[in-house]
Amino acid sequence: MIGRLRFRLSKHFGAKNVLDDFALEVRGGEFVTFLGPSGCGKSTALNLLAGLLAPSAGEIWLDDQRLDPLPPERRGFGMVFQNYALFPHLSVFDNVAFGLDVRRVSRAEVDERVRRMLALVKLEGFEARYPAQLSGGQQQRVAIARALVIEPRVLLLDEPLSNLDAKLRLEMRAEIKRLHQGLGLTSIYVTHDQAEALSLSDRIVVMREGRVMQVGAPADIHDRPRNLFVADFVGYRNVIPLTVTARGADDRVTAEGAGLALSGRCEAAAGAAVLAAVRPEDLRLTDDARGPSVARGTVRLVEYQGREYDVEVALESGVVLKARLPTAPKVGSVVALALDSARVVLLPPEGAA
């Protein structure tokens, strides 16, 4: 398989370090997502790969070719921008044909390949339209077709769905997945939306302020975040401070606090502080108020979310838990919430990671 991309990149703007020795190896045909909050350096990383920015230090290799000395037009990448960046003065056909025209591909072949690509993104019949005459979703399809028609060695996508409404976003997400798999592309996708990252990727790189926080398969990131930042980012909305009371083999520990006793895996010595991260959807109401992994508290807030309710429960210890429940308890009532110990993640405190 070709299209193996390896890079190690640093970038600073003046004194500001935007990417700090950001290194990764992407297999041919792999779909990798850079996931992180706005401003963490995702676009900078993508622009460095595309050649639109020069790295402060580092190298980029594609298979056996060193790419970082090459200007963007000689890297053979495809790129899709957040705002589509379609050429407003060119028709849909000419937009898609652009990359072939500048490569001096013959007229007949351009015609054939552009039509095939427009069919692939379901835009037959739109050839003569101008970008301003298209909806956001259609513009995005043109942008994808324009990037793919040159048969890029690597496809780079910078938050391609964030300007679309929720329904279209789901549709285009499936579309991107289908194209990636159908064409056997190597793709790098940038987003701040964890749901997008989880559903599309073979591997996710969680970033924070230019640094890699965790690299892993979607299930890894989702179920086994390695630090508080990643946990928070992928939806562990509850963080309960605990103290390790017992430590067994294989990093198995028991930790207590806030009226709870939880067990799990964590590299922490007895007596050390740890944090238990819990998703709201992993909490459920129980009648059995005893047991080490049941928390009792007073309902403070109930919000209807369609189908389910977001509920805030204040424990006697002062910790407030956010739960997502199928039924709505009364505000002010006392309830018992059961934690599923297998789904609780024990993490070292922030800063110790």
Next chain:
Amino acid sequence: MKRGGLLLLVLPSVVYLLVMFVYPFAYGVFLSLHPAKGAAGASLANYLAFFGDPWQLRTIAVTASLAVPNTIVTVVLALTVAYAMRRGIWAERTITALLVLPIALGTVLVAEGINGFYGPKGWLNQGLQAAGLGDPPRLTHNYTGVMIALFVQHFPFCFLMLLGYISGIDPALEASARVLGARPWVVFRRVMWPLIAPGAAIAFALVFVMNFGVFPSAVLVGQPAGATRTIAIAAYQQAFEHCDMSMASAIAVVMGLCQLLGLAIVVGLRGRLAATGVATVGAGKR
């Protein structure tokens, strides 16, 4: 009620336009058609006199020979510099401030400056002589002097206008063209120029109109009795040396028509570009 309110809002500007522009213009046309001496009714005598007199008619050619090449040079250079600066450069604010200076100083001071620098006893000549390079060509009180003055006055204006226009184009357009395989020159020709063309056309038209009306520079650093006797000078002489307002108005109307002709050509060229699929849209969406 709503419409009434809108009318009220529009009224001041309509009155302003009428009083400040439409009335003087109409009065000028009226005046030009009623020569000072001769019949009481309207007559084209002034226009016939202008077009029948080679010394007067020549002013159109003289003015065009200054305005057309100067406009082309100004717009091309301003476009080049503005394009090179589109992503910002070092000390941009200082450079921009320096460029605005000629606009702020005004025509007369700039002309004085040009005389002081390029004149027979100016710094440039003194410097060249001191360096033993002999007598350089005459650069003031002739065609060249006016060209320099017009350029110094209109370049900054044109440059700032184009820089604003070009930096308003979404940088992602250029980026995507590069990634798609276009070298910088191809990006300019196929993506940027079509988007810049409408702005360049407007800049061209404005600089041309300003150049065609050249008056103070033509007098102060030119040769107002001969090589740079522009049409504005001819109108001035009729008005204040021959005290013939009617004839002066006729010349001013001819000047206005020439400027309109220039605008029409620019607009026509833009239309041609648009018809070939280039320059159909303004600056890129932000």
